[in-house]
Structures are given as C-alpha cells and as structure tokens.
Amino acid sequence: LGSFQDEFGTTIDGGPALGLGSENGGVTHWEVFNEPEAEHSLNVWEYNSLYDAIVKEIRKAVDPERTIEFFGMALANHNEWDWWKGFLNLTNHDPEARDAVANGFASFHFYARAPTRTNVSSFLVVWDHMERFLLEVDQIIELRDMLSPTTRLAVNEAGVIPPDDNHKGVEDSPPLYYNMAAALYTVLLAELTVKGVDVVGSSQYCGCPEIPEWGINERQYPGVSMTNWTTGSGNPRYWALKMYNAPGNFGPGDRIVHARSLSSSDSSRLYVQGRITKEGQNLLLLVNKSYMPQIVTLPASASKGVSYHVSVVDETTHDGPWKEFTTQSKTLTLKAFAVAVVRIENRQPEEEQ
Secondary structure, eight states: OOOEEOTTSOEEOOSOOOOBSGGGTOBOEEEOOSSHHHHSOOOHHHHHHHHHHHHHHHHHHTOTTOOOEEEEEEEOSSOOHHHHHHHHOGGGSOTTTHHHHHTSEEEEEEEEEOSOSSOGGGGGGHHHHHHHHHHHHHHHHHHHHHHOTTOEEEEEEEEEEOTTTTSTTOOOOOHHHHHHHHHHHHHHHHHHHHHTOSEEOOSBSSOOOOBGGGTBOSOOOGGGBSBOTTTOOBOHHHHHHHHHTSTTSSOTTOEEEOOOSOEETTGGGEEEEEEEOTTOOEEEEEEEOSSSOEEEEOSSOGGGTEEEEEEEEOTTTTTSOOEEEEEOOSEEEEOTTOEEEEEEEEOOOOOOO
16 A cells, blocks of 8 residues: 556556554445446446456455455445445356355435525425435345345435535525534434444545645535634534534443433424433424424423533534533423434432431
8 A cells, every 4th residue: 555556557656655544543344336336437346347347356465364445335425225235246256256245335425505605594494305315324224134144334425515615706604504504414424323334434434526726626515514714613513413422422332212301392303312411311303493492391300400411503502512511491492403412410419417
C-alpha cells in the first residue's frame, strides 16, 4: 500500500503506506466502488464479477490472511431488488470471494429530499421519505436473512439534500435547515439501531458552495455538510450526532424500552425513544419533528424526587456544542427541530436528623 497501478499500468506513488490492521492505523475495511449502478452504469452481474476480482487481487497483493472486511454495492437508488438478490446469493460469486460477502457488509444509501431550499414549512416532507425508506429496510433485512444471514448491513451514506444543491447561484438554506437535517439523522439513526443495522454513516464532513477566492470553483453539496465551511465548526447535524454518542448517553448494550406517560402539544411531530443503559441509567431521546415549538410533558413527578438532566441541540446552539441544564419541571419546551437527550435522575430524600 502507498501506491497503486492504474488501468494503463502506470504506478502512482505518493500515498501513505498504511499497512493493515487497526492497531497500526492501517486498512481494515474496503468498499468496492461507490453507487456503481449510478456512477458506472453497472448491473449486478457485472458488479459481482468486478467485486470478486478486486477482492481476490487485494488479498493476493497485500492481505493473504484475509483481514480486510469488504463493503459491497453502496447502492444509490431504492427498491433495487435484482441487486439485493443477485449480490447476496453467494452462489453468484467466485468461490474464493464468497466469504467476503458472507463476512462483510452490504451497503446502501439514503437521502431525504427537501422540496425547497428556504421554505421551512416544506421541510416536513422529509419524514415521509424516511418512513418509506424504513419500510424498504425491513424488506432488505428479510432478504438478507434468507440469502446470507451473516452479512452485515451498512447505511453508510445518510442525510438530506435540498434541491439544486450543486447548482451555482442558488439561495443558501437558512440555519434552521441544518437543525432539520440533525433531527432527521438522529431519528433515522435511532430507528436503524432498533432494526439491527450494523453501521449508519453520515455523508460529507465538509461540503461547501463555490468559493473562488479559496480556489473552490465547484459546489460540493453544502446541504449535506456536517460543518460550517467558513469556520470549520460543527453545524447542528455534527453536534447532534456527537451528543448522541457522548459518554453517558447512548451506546452498545442499551435496552430500548417503551416510553410511557409522555405527551406533547403535537404528538405526531414528536419522536420518543426510551433506553436503559447497561449502567442502569434511564434516558429519553426526544426529537421535535416540526418547525414549531413543542411542549413535552415528561414522565414521573418532581415531587417524587425526580429531576431531569437535559442536553439539547436546537436553533439557539447554532454551530456550537449542545447546551445542558437540570430541571425539576414536568414540562420541557423543544424549539423547532430540537434534538434532546433527557437523563431521568432519582434523588434520594435526605434522612431526617
């Protein structure tokens, strides 16, 4: 590694010689092409042939111990059942590459499509897009379980894209767009976790419009970016994900539970997921799916010695970290497209002296 040979037989040098294995900061995973049906106009049979050949040649050249885990397909489009059936059926692969499918990943992408760049009320349609995608995921899991049950699933590009995002001269999306993107991604991540999807990726760490004075003459999907391209600071999508994964919040070993006695001013626009962590901590994930504020009634009562530690990313946190506060109030106001983690804390009453 550190160089490669192109299709003309020319050796290209200059890259870092990473080696293999996570302990050395080396290569552990390899995805064979990106969105091959869109970017390369391949069908599944052509793709399988190339996938198998690439897996075999990588192993022959640098990985005889077969330590690299391979990602296959990385599909751009939806309901492509010929691809799923063709790729996951191990008999359609070279015998020397079948284990790469069985012990690797099948990957696919999802982007909700905001219908406008600036009309905040129009953003609500992205939730319908997400619900249709989750139904598709159920069918994918059913096929996977039937054809290659050990293959793991990866939604390794996910997010939302506004219209004409790579066209020059279009209007910038308002800051609240990125709060909506954060809300959508958080709910998607939580729901895919319930379904047992193994990997949920984002898409683009830093996209941007054209900035000629910086030598950037083409747009790079700014609507998908996780950072503010003018400052390098994370935008709400970045901070919501970081908050979700923060120590003491959600992680492996959590038990997902039904959240009872929870109501809001518009329950159809409130997403709730309850979890009990492996340390026994009770957590709520709350997401306002609306551009209007919501008043949420929290479970239990402060009179019973309960308080709530709230972490929230909303329109007031801008491109900064989430804010935190503790309250004994039974109601919580979530601003537009807010993402909140609520830790329910039982305070033991002090013994009488």
